[in-house]
Amino acid sequence: MTSSDKTLADRTYRQLRGDIVNGRLAAGSKLKLEGLAQDYAVGMSPLREALARLMGDLLVVSEGQRGFWVAPLSLDELDDVSRVRALIETEALNAAIRNGDAQWEREVTAAFEALAAVEEHLPHTSDALPPEQLEVWEARNRAFHAALVSAAGSPMLIKLRALLYQQSERYRRVSLNVSRGWRNVHDEHRAIYDATMQRNALRACRMTELHLSRTAEEVRKAMAALSRDDDAPGDKA
Amino acid sequence: MTSSDKTLADRTYRQLRGDIVNGRLAAGSKLKLEGLAQDYAVGMSPLREALARLMGDLLVVSEGQRGFWVAPLSLDELDDVSRVRALIETEALNAAIRNGDAQWEREVTAAFEALAAVEEHLPHTSDALPPEQLEVWEARNRAFHAALVSAAGSPMLIKLRALLYQQSERYRRVSLNVSRGWRNVHDEHRAIYDATMQRNALRACRMTELHLSRTAEEVRKAMAALSRDDDAPGDKA
DNA sequence: TCCGACAAAAATATCGAAATAAGATTGACA
DNA sequence: TGTCAATCTTATTTCGATATTTTTGTCGGA
Structure with a gap:
């Protein structure tokens, strides 16, 4: 599609x-190979190769001779991912603020x-966002967070951060x-941005942790609501 | 072989x-598919699937339509991996010391x-170690470091730690x-073990950092020596 | 003679489809 | 009701076809 689709x-x-x-x-759903091969219009070989790579991204799990599943989501994993992401992201941001040059500042800006x-004209109360606008926001949110840490000078930190960001994104989409509207996430982004530009690493990391934990909290509530909805209408055997 | 080879x-x-x-x-070497398929006695599909998964482990890199290579090693990456590993490993050890129960203590012990x-009868001056004994040491070293963090209560931290340990192991093997003999690595392990058993998280993490940085330093020297050797005898065109 | 562009040939990576084998399901029988 | 076997579904693998890259060889010009 975009980059290297050789x-x-x-x-x-x-x-x-x-x-x-x-x-x-959907999380946890079985990935039927034949169906996928049809949907994506490919044969088994490329499909299996793609799935094997997705296992490395922790997006797909497989079991012996029984096939592939979309990796499940859970409240426990959400907490785990959020905590480790905060660790990695603050470490990377800290390093970026230490190392970043003028070019980095321009890119972040x-x-x-x-x-x-x-973000400035996001609906504060609306409960639905046009999917297309959501995609734009997702892309720019991802780009902003990536730009912040891009000067960390550590390919490994950046790689791990990307992995964890992707995990978080899955949860956030849920x-x-x-969600019953957007919290003032823009203020949080601005706080991180300002502190970063002031080279105030301590404050920038604090704001990042706050941002991440608030996001996680929101997801946690949404998932709890969802699992209640799942349980109530369904019957036991 | 050992576990799940379904x-x-x-x-x-x-x-x-x-x-x-x-x-x-060898690091950086081209992985010729046909040759590998013969060596491991498999067809292309399972081979490619394995390679795709190894890309996720950062052990293999691939380029478009041109094939696969063993991921190269470099001094820069050694530093990068070492630093990030220290971050992850100390975080995990810290959590494990907080959470670990009696069963964990027994396993670590x-x-x-x-x-x-x-380690107690490792040659202090000898320059060669029987490969078989080396494998035993590698396995037990890996098991010890894994046991230490096993109670961290964070699957993600443990997963990332395993990834980084594997990267480090590649470098250490070089x-x-x-190497002209073994430094008293056993004392370092004992220091980590003792501090851990005393639930002295701060000291345990310090000892771990020291252990990792000393190991990295040793590898750095060895790699520098190797690249000198590579350059000197070889001729330019 | 030396170099560079170009073209043919070889090597090799990629892919799809059919064959194989393993697991899940159904239904008969005890 | 539980067990076993036959059947069906589906994952896995092999194999061969195709597309791409790399190498080799040839020719023409400096």
């Missing part, structure tokens, strides 16, 4: 990843302003489907 | 991973004593091939 397996990997992260493929342009 | 791709994944980590497949049994 091979069919590559393209399928990206498509599948997107469909899992944004929830089009550009990413922030692009994000701000979307809550966006049931 | 499928050919699984077995091949493990074999390849082992051969890369212990250096039987057992792992430590098994390791000690090998240095073991050229």
